[in-house]
Amino acid sequence: MDSMQPNTQDHPNQWYRKSAEQAMADLQTSTSGLAPEEAAARLLRVGTNALPAKAVDPVWLRFARHFNDVLIYILLAAAAATALMGHWTDTVVILSVAVINAAIGFFQENKAEKSLAALRGMLSSHAQVVRNGNKMKIDARELVPGDIVILRPGDKIPADVRLYEAHHLQVEESMLTGESMTVDKQVEVIDQEVLLADRLNLAFSGTSVSAGNAKGVVVETGVSTELGKINRMIATVDESRTPLLRQIDQMGKRIFQLIVGMMLVLFVIGFFLHDYPFGELLLSLISLAVAAVPEGLPAIVSMILSIGVQRMATNKAIIRKLPTVETLGAMSVICSDKTGTLTMNEMTVRSVLTADTSFNVEGQSYEPKGRITLAGGTAPINWADHPNLAAFIRAVDTCNDSSVQRDDSGRWGVVGGPTEGALKVLARKAELPAQEVKRLGKIPFDSSYKYMARRCDVGDENLIYLKGAPDVLLGMCEQQLGKDGIQPLDRDYWEREMGHIASQGLRMLAAAYRPVPGADSEIDHPDVQQGMIFLGIAGLMDPPRPEAIEAISMCRQAGIQVKMITGDHPDTAVAIAGMLGMGTDLRAMTGHELEAIDDSELKSRAMQYSVFARTSPEHKLRLVRALQANDQVVGMTGDGVNDAPALKQADVGIAMGIKGTEVTKEAADMVLTDDNFSTIAGAVREGRRVYDNLKKTVLFVLPTSMAQGLIIVIAILAGMVVPLSPLQVLWMNMATATTLSFGLAFEPGESGMMRRKPRDVHESILGGFTLWRVIFVGILLTAAAFSVDTWMLANNADTNHIRTMVLHTLVISQWAYLFNCRLQEEFSLNAAMLRNGALLAVTLALILLQCLVLYVPFMQSAFDTQPLPFSNWLVAIGIGALVFLAVELEKWVIRKWKARRGR
Known part of the structure; x- marks a missing residue:
């Protein structure tokens, strides 16, 4: 060959x-x-x-990538400069800060790509x-x-x-x-x-x-x-950066450009105009670089995200990648699978149609509990009035190979096919009197003929029971069983009612029977091809989860669109979507229709439709990309291998923890341990809380960096001794700022959080208001520092004493400003503050750290500090109180201005 x-x-x-x-x-x-x-x-x-x-990068390379940040470049350059100058303590501390940040990023974020390995398995x-x-x-x-x-x-x-x-x-x-x-x-x-x-x-x-x-x-x-x-x-599929990380990257580049520009200008001014000694000037410029870089920010962001991860894990959402927590808060579209996520993943008989009556069946799961009532009624039926319904239920119960069982945890389940299991549950709900049934020959179900038959002895009768597709069974029957006995088959009635059942998104299964003369135990296809008596049709569905209905309502209130993407039939998908409250006038776009349009048209259609049926893996991937082309932040749920590409493409890939494959879980950003859509809504709430707290943290950290930079710039321009050393700046940024930020990480969500629309991911975290607050507070802290510097110079204090007091005043003022940041516009000291025990914890930690740097000899030696008397503490606390009151006054003015503008 x-x-x-x-x-x-x-x-x-x-x-x-x-x-x-x-x-x-x-x-x-x-x-x-x-x-x-x-x-x-x-x-x-x-x-x-x-x-x-797929080739996996070595560990050292993945670790080294965490140094690929412009802010870290500044620290590394500062470390190199101090090493050349022989300031080895400064070099070691600066390098330690860079390594600590890289280690946090390396260990907290899972960068390993395991999806392909799981696929091969x-x-x-x-x-x-x-x-x-x-x-x-x-x-x-x-x-x-x-x-x-x-x-x-x-x-x-x-x-x-x-x-x-x-x-x-x-x-x-x-x-x-x-x-x-x-x-x-x-x-x-x-x-x-x-x-x-x-x-x-x-x-x-x-x-x-x-x-x-x-x-x-x-x-x-x-x-x-x-x-x-x-x-x-x-x-x-390329993994995309989350909105917050993109903004922090952009912010880092801007800070880098500003620092380099300022250092060049200040070098010229200091060297040529003020005749600074080169070594002293270089050390001051290094102090500026270290001061203006918010090097603690990456560690703080990772810490807040980690806390969000832990909180979500207790609420049955496992986050695999830290930035996902923040992205959840910006999510504007959730594309959800239907089966098991929005629905119970348990087939249930919802209705039974006989020759003269329609019945409703209550109950939502495999638990055999629920009444059978007349359609539109509430009272249980009188079985004596409906012998044909009883005959239908006995037929589907006998012509059945499944069973209903309860496990050790008390949960009901089915052994066998879900459709047959649902019919067994129906029989248990009916509680009909027991009959002596001897099962004989069987024709197993096959898709080529679409039915199953069973011959059996029921009491003194030899019967054939038949169950299968309604259109097939109607062709085998010439009669039907009414409550008054056997009648001629009314095919028009059945086909009309079948159309009504299909419009509700229900699957249909019919049953028929006929008495057989003799006592033969064998059965073959000719035995069921004619002479059968039609009994009725069961309408089955996988019912919506009650909690999913509530969660979808919450998502829509929060401005989040929910779209169902399923492999199921369009009619079934639309019916379920209607029950879930996904909207009115719902229509489904099918995979065939999706294939017939190009990406530009799909971009428009993707926003118009809420239901996508009969979809393939390629369709799901195209849909996610089309939604992202509309500037949507897309969450995508899935459980099968077919969902993995779309999950990886989505901004938030959400895998099912119970029924999901390992491939899906490895491709996802978040895994639901309960496979429940309502867990996603809870995760969105937590994501919004985390983002609010991250924004508060940025608002807290940046003014301090600005103040430190301004202090050094003003000192060089004025030809003064710089009031802070590089290591003191690092201490303030890493030890105190990181510690205090921990208090904001535990702030509860603000009221109305889930009634506002998803944030615009293109809106900078440094918006107009944030920028104003950073400048305002930065100037306040700078003024506080120079006030202390001037006061102590007037009292003939030495350089180390002055620097120690400036450091201490800035730390205390930063602690006071922490409380301002709890609420961006409202007065900060409220009852909700008492629910955040972390505020007390960080206050005690700050006191301990400051005592260490002020009063422990080896810390004094490392950071060039001196012990401060109690009176200096009172001065620093007083200045901190003034900073707090000034910011609260600024909030009050802004509230009044916005209120007048609103009127």
Whole structure:
């Protein structure tokens, strides 16, 4: 065999549109399989049946990347300059600060890319094949196109396979298609283009056999499989920086430009106009660089995000990447899977239709608890008035292979298919008197004929019960059972009512029966083809989670759009969306419609539709990108491998912790341990609280950096001795600022937080108000420092004493300003302050740290400080109180100005 490339000119790579014989001919193979030599030759040409590994950067390189920040560059330059000047203590401390920041980033953020490794782990390790007519078990990596594989229950399918024999084959494909139900496979050609979920004559790599047996020819291996396509999509998705990190990067660049410009100007002024000695001037400029850099900010941000992570974990949301906490607060669109996230993932019978009456069934889960009432009524039915309903329930209960059980935790569940399980639950709810039933022969369900039949002895009668698709069973029946007995079949009635049931998004399952003369135990298809008596139709659905309805309402109130993206039928998806309160006049865009439009049109349509049905992995990825093109911050939920590319592309990828695959969890930013949409709404609330506190922290840290920079600039311009040394600046920035910021991290969320719209991610964290506050407070602190400096110079204090007092005054003033930052515009001292115990903790920690730097000898030596008398503490506290009152007065003026402007 010289070639194995398939002839796919008519339908390239669309194996489902080819007959099995044509596929084998194209692949130059047969049902006897390949010769071992040919298989080995093909393996050399096409490569192993495996997904490629992605190179992982070494640990040292990932650690080094955390130094790639313009603010850290300034610190490293300052360290190099102090080393050249022989100030080794300064060098060691500055370098330590840089290393500490890098370590926090390295250990707190998970940068390792594990998604592709998890995907590779989903491939089957072995395969049962036929080669040269002999069955053998081989390593699945050695499979090649043209191999014949044998599939049995429990097998993980090792490659993409075109089936040519299938005996009651059911495959679990939800990890690829998003469909919650097992798929019944067949072997016939599908002579039209269909989506992945409808390619019933193909079996896909990574999915698993739930029931039945099959044989097929391998058509794609490794990277060419559907799983391989998803692998490629994940590999090509670039992780984006979160809004906050982008803003902090931008802020860092601006600070860098400002510092470099100021240092050049001050060097010229100090050296040429004031005749500063070069070494002293250089040390002052290093002090300026260290002072103006808010080097504690990265550590503070990581700390606040970590606290948010811990709080979310207690509320069943596990955050895998720290910046996700902040992004949650900016999320403007949530794209959610339907099954299990918005719904219970438990099929439930909601209604039963008989020949003359419609019934409602209460209950939301597999727990066999709920009344059966007349449609529109509330009272339980009188079973004596509805013998045909009782007959329907006995039929679906007897013609059934599932069971309902309660586990050790008290949770009810189903053993068997979810649809059959729902019918068992219906029978338990009915509480009909027990009958003696002896089950005999059975025709198992198969998608080719769409029904299941059971022959049984019920008391003295020999009956055949039939259950399956309503349209199929109606063709087998000429009569129906009414409450007054057997009647001629009214097909128009049933078809009209079926349309009504379908419009509610319910799946339908019908039942029929007929008495059989004699006592034969066998049953075959001719026994059910005619003469059956139609009993009724059950309407089933996976009901919405009650808490999801409340959560969606909360999201809409907060200005967040919720979009359902599902592999389910459009009618079902729209009906569920209506029950969830996702809007009025809902329509679904299908995968076919989505494929027919280009990206520019999809950008518009993506904002118009709330429901997307029959979607594939490519569709989900395109939808996320289209929403992001509309400047939306997108959250995407998912549980299957098919969701992984979209989860990675989304600003917040949200995986299901219970039913989610490892691939999905590794690609996601957040994992829900309860698979519940309401947990997302709670996480958004926490994300908004965290962002508010981050903004308060920036508002707290930057004025101090500005004040320190101004102090040095003014001192150089005036030809004075700089009132702070580089190490004292570092102490204030790292030890005290970081400690005090901890108090803001625990601030509770402000009232009305979930009634405001998502913030504009393009709006700078240093907006007009923030910039004004930074300048105002920076000038206040600078004035406080020079007031102390002037007062102590007048009292003939030495340089180290003056610097110690300036440092202490700035630290105390910063502590006072901490309370101003609790609320941006309101008066800060309120009852809510008492709920934040961290404020007391940081106050005590600050006192301890200041005592260490002022009164412990080795700290005095390292930071050039002197012990201060109690009177100096009183002076510093008094100045801090003045700073607090000045900021509160500024808040009052702004409130009044805004109130007049509003009127």
